[in-house]
Amino acid sequence: MGLVIFSRLLVVAFLDIVYVPLWWYTRGFLRVWNFFISLCSYGNQNFAPFVWIKNLFVPMYGQYDIQGRLVSFFMRVMNSIIRLFLLGIWIVLSVIPLILWCVFPLIISYLFFRSFTLGSFYGR
Numbered sequence: 001m002g003l004v005i006f007s008r009l010l011v012v013a014f015l016d017i018v019y020v021p022l023w024w025y026t027r028g029f030l031r032v033w034n035f036f037i038s039l040c041s042y043g044n045q046n047f048a049p050f051v052w053i054k055n056l057f058v059p060m061y062g063q064y065d066i067q068g069r070l071v072s073f074f075m076r077v078m079n080s081i082i083r084l085f086l087l088g089i090w091i092v093l094s095v096i097p098l099i100l101w102c103v104f105p106l107i108i109s110y111l112f113f114r115s116f117t118l119g120s121f122y123g124r
Helices: 002-025 027-047 049-054 066-118
Strands: none
Touching (some): 002 066, 027 049, 049 066
């Protein structure tokens, strides 16, 4: 009975070791990708540069004279530029976890196999 349980545990452990990289780059990556998309959507909702661009020629505070239109136009242009810049920074910072998710197993594998070739740190 104990031998059957032990052999079953070995098979399950082996299958888990084989399945982890497959999961990491398929289902796990889809989860991280959906998180990335939600982060980008969240940034777009918070910064909303396209709302400012859409209303570029609409005067602010209902001031339809030339001064009100000029101030509104330049204020919205500057606000749109700053918000687009901040959204770009947000997206770049959101890409970093996505890249780390893809590279992390490769780095760990490299360090694991390198530890066998270089030997112990304490032996030197």
